[in-house]
Amino acid sequence: MELKALILRAPGINRDADAALACELAGARPERIHVNRLAEGSVRLSDYALLVIPGGFSYGDHLGAGRLLAVDLIHRLGEELERFVADGRPVIGICNGFQVLVKAGLLPGPLRQPPRVTLTNNESGQFECRWVQLEAVSNSRCHFTRAIERPIEVPVAHGEGRIAARDEATLAELEEQGLIALRYVGEGYPANPNGSPYNIAGLCNAQGNVLGLMPHPENAVLPYQHPRWTREPARSEGDGLQIFRNAVRYAASL
Structure with a gap:
C-alpha cells in the first residue's frame, strides 16, 4: 500500500512542490494540502502517514x-496534530517549517511546556544562501537520520536560522537527551551559516519522529541540483533524498 504524505500549504509557503517531489522520489504519494482544508475538516490529517511543513x-x-x-x-489543528505525533507518525519541518515546529512547541518538546529554544536572526545579520555540509549526530533519537554515516551536502537559504536556548544547561540537555539530530560540519562561518551553538542544524523530539532543520534537503534530491555535478564523479541522487527515504521507511514500519 502506497504511503500518503501531506505537504502543508499556507500563504507564503513556496517550497511545497520541491517537498512533494522529494517525497515522491522516496516512494510516497504526496498531496499538497492547504491548511484551511484541514481546519474545515474536508481533509483529515489522520489519513496520512507523513506530514511535511x-x-x-x-x-x-x-x-x-x-x-x-x-x-x-x-x-485550529492542535489536538489532531498532537495525536498524529503521539501515534509516532513522522513530521518534518524544513527552514520556515522548522521555525513553525519550534514556535508551536513541537520541538524540541515536550508539548505544553515552556519553550526551551527559539530560532532568531543569523549571527551575520544577513540572509544566507549557500551549500553546507551536515553530519548526523550518532546518539540522536531521530528516525530521519538513520544510517547517514558520512557528511551530506544540502543548501541553506534563511535569515533567521540561529538556535537560541534559555541557557548553556539547556543546550547540554539537548545533547544528552539525543535531541540534536544534525550538525553543520566545520567550525565558524560560513560552515555554520547562522552561528547556532553546538553547530546545530536540526533538532528532533524525544520520540524521534519529529525533525526540524534549517537546511533544505528537498532541494538536494537530484544529482544535477548540486553545484559541482559536472565536475565531480556522477551521483545517482542528491544527498538530501536519504532523509525522505528514511521518513518513508519509518512510516511504513508503523
Missing part, C-alpha cells in the same frame, strides 16, 4: 518567522 515565508513572517502558522496549527 515546507519552507518559505508563511504569512509573510509578519510577526516573526513561522509564528503565525504555528498559532494557526495550535489553535
